[in-house]
Amino acid sequence: MGKEKVAIIGSGNWGSAIAKIAGNNVKNHNDIFDESKVPIWVFEEDYEGRKLTEIINTDHENKKYLPDVKLPENVVAIPDIVEAVKGATALVFVMPHQFLSKTLEQLEGKVEKGAKAITLIKGVGVEGENIHVFADVIQEKLGISTSALSGANIANEVAIDRFSETTIGYRTEEDGKLWQKLFQTPNFRVQLIDDVAGVSLCGALKNIVAVAAGFIDGLEYGNNSKAAIMRLGLLEMKHFCIEFFDNVKEESFLQESAGVADVITSCLGGRNRKCAEAFVKEKKPFDQLEKDMLKGQKLQGIHTAKDIHIFLKSRNRIDAYPLFDKVYQISWEGLPVEKLTEGL
Amino acid sequence: MGKEKVAIIGSGNWGSAIAKIAGNNVKNHNDIFDESKVPIWVFEEDYEGRKLTEIINTDHENKKYLPDVKLPENVVAIPDIVEAVKGATALVFVMPHQFLSKTLEQLEGKVEKGAKAITLIKGVGVEGENIHVFADVIQEKLGISTSALSGANIANEVAIDRFSETTIGYRTEEDGKLWQKLFQTPNFRVQLIDDVAGVSLCGALKNIVAVAAGFIDGLEYGNNSKAAIMRLGLLEMKHFCIEFFDNVKEESFLQESAGVADVITSCLGGRNRKCAEAFVKEKKPFDQLEKDMLKGQKLQGIHTAKDIHIFLKSRNRIDAYPLFDKVYQISWEGLPVEKLTEGL
Secondary structure, three states, rough: OOOEOEEEOOOOOHHHHHHHHHHHHHHHOOOEEEOOOOEEEOOOOOOOOOOHHHHHHHHOOOOOOOOOOOOOOOEEEEEEEHHOOOOOOEEEEOHHHHHHHHHHHHHHHOOOOOOOEOOOOOOEEEEEEEEOOOHHHHHHHHHEEEEEEEOOOHHHHHOOOEEEEEEEOOHHHHHHHHHHHHOOOOOEEEEEEEOOHHHHHHHHHHHHHHHHHHEEEEEOHHHHHHHHHHHHHHHHHHHHHHHHHHHHHHHHHOHHHHHHHHHHHHHHHHHHHHHHHHHHHHHHHHHHHHHHHHHHOOOHHHHHHHHHHHHHEEEEOOHHHHHHHHHHHHHHHOOHHHOOOOOO | OOOOOOOEEEEHHHHHHHHHHHHHHHHHOOOOOOOOOEEEEEEEEEEEOEEEEHHHHOOOOOOOOOOOOOOOEEEEEEEHHOOOHHHOOEEEEEHHHHHHHHHHHHHOOOOOOHHHHHHEOOOEEEEEEEEEEEHHHHHHHHHHHEEEEEEEOOOHHHHOOOOOOOOOOOOHHHHHHHHHHOOEEEEEEEEEEEHHHHHHHHHHHHHHHHHHHHHHHOOOOOOEEEEEEEHHHHHHHHHHHHHOOOOOHOOOOOOOOHHHHHHHHHHHOOHHHHHHHHHHHHOOOHHHHHHHHOOOOOHHHHHHHHHHHHHHHOOOOOOOOHHHHHHHHHOOOOHHHOOOOOOO
């Protein structure tokens, strides 16, 4: 058997941070991985008058999305996605979720037989009464075993080697161990759990909880209330996933970095918390705050709350998730924010 | 059967906050409780030239320990402990733990037959290789069924009716329901669980975790690291209690206000976190910080860490609790704080 060839699909802030780790780890485990090259697919753009791929390949730094962090020299930027994955047996998906579907179209039929994948993409796909996690989408579309990684992982902190943890929900134990070898470092601890759906959903649903925590901050209710909201949010996340997905494990939510720890991180810092606080204090609508605070990007928490609302409504299950519903009502339907804790 | 007569033993910040709730709730549930009087035992002292009992009974406010919060008029301060509990069938213990043993001596043989108790006292009793929770101490000494209440409850926030939650670990389901009636309000939500030891231990061990979180804040490692430490701490709390106590429930730690939510609150605010941060940033020893920041009071987290260290050492089990041990080593043995995350 040949060595595993890694390719990274996506080169934003998180993609670049993870490329740094992967580039180093293929050298640390060169019995398993081909250490010569870790291609990273880069959506080509100009930055300060140069092409981003050229910057990465010459300066070994993604100056646009992860400045001041050196990437290992075996991380090679490639603008053509099909070329980037050519021969790869271990594909790492790490891109904004809205680009996934087009990317998969380009990759269909181009991926090595027997390859496997892992997704670090945050979010969940909801279309009316159907809901799916991206690991399943990738697995189905490309016909390859696909795991998921999520955790309390602020990219910039991981990139400078601050102590942190993450969770891999694996498809097979063998896959799990391979991905752990690719990502684990002394300061980036990887736990494994047999729960792709749970780990994936944590990364999406925690943003709703972070919006609720931001409301509490805006109301200045204090840490008791905030902790109560986080606890209730974590339990709704767990119930939701157990109700609508098979083989989800409680531990993913209650004991793993992807669950409890990521809820904590997102409710302490993070854009969802921050914008929700501003929504209360500045009394501006969210579309205005997205322009002012996020350069026009979407605030994930409120959009996920809307998706989940539509989904739950189609299933006639809104009442079972009062916190999710309150976040939706306050964000989209004009419910006064003071009603947040009522009847929870 | 007569109505339940409540007595509150202790009148500090938390005792006064809970007396406000109890005084109102005996009126709301006057089919079960005697609403005419809720005696609160007050350790008599002078405050601004008046006796504290007189202040409480005249102004209906504990001006020393919970200023600006009105107490219901049926809350009556009594300086003599035996008189305070006379005829009482529902005893609420809420005092600093170092006073418990003397208090119990005074109460022995003086308590109504068939009475029951609940303890809100934080902490755990460790004597070398023996460890016990205060609910068991009270139950044994007074021969009455004793439950425990703990949660993410900053007294001042509860006192002004901010939304929060708490957990009662009950001795019998009937006891649990009685205590829930005494304490629950629309904004102070009481969950019940059949786990006196787990609920009690949460309130003690979370302070060790809060010290660790404060170290991370002092080191400025960021929210990823802090969330990771909180997660690891919560799991050590759970493992510790399951290893050394019978019939402890995982949910007390992972799902209840007493567990995950109180860890969150204590790691966001709270004196343990704050002093530990100062320990790192100001490079002062803890005994100095106790003088400077706590008016000479003991910092619970580091003393609990020491007690637990002695206990674990006697059982030869230190290695199984690396985070607790790191907090002990850094606080008491001069281990550099940068070693905190090493090998966790």
